[in-house]
Amino acid sequence: MSAPPERAKDQSHCVGKDSRPVQLVLLFKAARPRPKDERDFAATLPLLSGAQRTALAGFLALTCPGHGWLDALRQPAPPGRVRGEGVTGPP
Template structure:
């Protein structure tokens, strides 16, 4: 839950094409995440979206301020209090969500998620034992859009699956190969323990 002056569910997510156009201006790596990433992996749209997520490495976080210059950026301080993200401020580990909107009176348009990296490895913010090479973190759609690989997105969704997360899991499960399934099973088990998705991943 998010509280504070900028709280609320006043979201009007930016179209995927707008987000891609904005973030394509930076040389820093970025990936479409969330439900849109699952749809990019499957190659089809199959549900509504109430927001749009972009993943950026924490070490590249200031690229977000450059890409969205002139926008408002609000950091979600745990346990969910929104507060302004000051220009040039480096958000610490533990703050991994930023809500962005063009003006103070506009609805929220883009959510940025900050994730961790060590050298050439991505490291899960939930479990340091869960990691992969940065080169394997994302994929690129037929239209040239970078997106978070589905097994990694599902790993995050597995914490407390909502109905839409279960829809995403069912949609992408058929296209996961043996390696992706094995990585996801091991990662879910390491972080969350017994989980209903594990049995389905083994089928």
């Protein structure tokens, strides 16, 4: 997640710079978050669509119940992050 994420036109294109879905990248980072991972999460969270937040929260609830990111993920997405809009890496 070195490159800044960008909005995707639809949910199928919500990937990081190396074509991995952002939710999965953050899920791996959540297992043992380092300060860099916390910064990546904080920077990416406002860009996640409601669907992406729900997906990541579901994954985290299954794999890391009580994780500190769950409360933030369960908050509504900012306006404009609906109907599949989310983050993606460079084209």
